[in-house]
Amino acid sequence: xxxxxxxxxxxxxxxxxxxxxxxxxxxxxxxxxxxxxxxxxxxxxxxxxxxxxxxxxxxxxxxxxxxxxxxxxxxxxxxxxxxxxxxxxxxxxxxxxxxxxxxxxxxxxxx
Amino acid sequence: xxxxxxxxxxxxxxxxxxxxxxxxxxxxxxxxxxxxxxxxxxxxxxxxxxxxxxxxxxxxxxxxxxxxxxxxxxxxxxxxxxxxxxxxxxxxxxxxxxxxxxxxxxxxxxxxx
Numbered sequence: 452x453x454x455x456x457x458x459x460x461x462x463x464x465x466x467x468x469x470x471x472x473x474x475x476x477x478x479x480x481x482x483x484x485x486x487x488x489x490x491x492x493x494x495x496x497x498x499x500x501x502x503x504x505x506x507x508x509x510x511x512x513x514x515x516x517x518x519x520x521x522x523x524x525x526x527x528x529x530x531x532x533x534x535x536x537x538x539x540x541x542x543x544x545x546x547x548x549x550x551x552x553x554x555x556x557x558x559x560x561x562x
Numbered sequence: 563x564x565x566x567x568x569x570x571x572x573x574x575x576x577x578x579x580x581x582x583x584x585x586x587x588x589x590x591x592x593x594x595x596x597x598x599x600x601x602x603x604x605x606x607x608x609x610x611x612x613x614x615x616x617x618x619x620x621x622x623x624x625x626x627x628x629x630x631x632x633x634x635x636x637x638x639x640x641x642x643x644x645x646x647x648x649x650x651x652x653x654x655x656x657x658x659x660x661x662x663x664x665x666x667x668x669x670x671x672x673x674x675x
Contacts, residue, residue, distance in 0.1 A: 455605075482662060484662060484663075492668070492669075493652060493666035493667060493668050493669055494606065494652070494664075494666050495666070496663040496664065496665075499662040499663070501662075538605055538606070540606075542662060547594045547611055547613055547656075547658050548594065548656050548658050548662060548664060549608065549611070550606070550608065550664065551608075552605035552606040552607070553605050554603075554604055554605045555603075555604070555605050
């Protein structure tokens with residue numbers, strides 16, 4: 452089967468650092484993406500990892516370990532506007548970007 | 563950069579009624595197009611994808627169908643809606659080989675009563 456596991460909820464305070472983990476089990480793997488979705492809104496792309504290691508984009512970083520089938524999204528200097536759902540998604544081979552999404556992690560940032 | 567339009571934004575339909583959701587893309591050509599459904603508090607499930615006009619692939623058996631009559635137009639349809647068709651429907655596009663990023667439209671929230 453195919454599955455992605457991530458925590459359902461995470462809470463943190465403004466200015467803190469939070470890590471959202473994602474483990475996956477899929478038949479075929481190209482890379483791991485992260486998307487952010489505010490309530491009622493459309494998902495927006497945050498990052499993509501195809502190789503092991505850390506990718507940094509401003510306050511957000513994403514990590515991948517292919518041997519462990521594991522990745523995480525690291526959010527630093529949390530702001531209230533970071534309160535949203537975060538989804539990891541595996542890109543599978545197929546000639547198009549076939550994404551398999553996790554169920555999402557709801558992040559609540561408190562003052 | 564591309565912009566995706568979806569309409570309507572919200573829709574309430576009775577069981578057994580037909581459905582037509584439309585998605586159009588601006589600012590790009592020859593995109594791959596996707597239809598996703600998102601149940602409340604859940605992740606996105608890929609329903610259909612299209613790599614070109616008239617080319618539709620279905621990911622899961624269901625009560626829905628899709629069509630791509632023009633390069634930047636993608637339509638999701640049903641002849642008879644079921645209660646289980648309720649959800650948030652998102653259209654997305656990308657260009658494999660150029661980027662791994664998928665761009666999503668604003669979505670249509672469908673409630674079947």
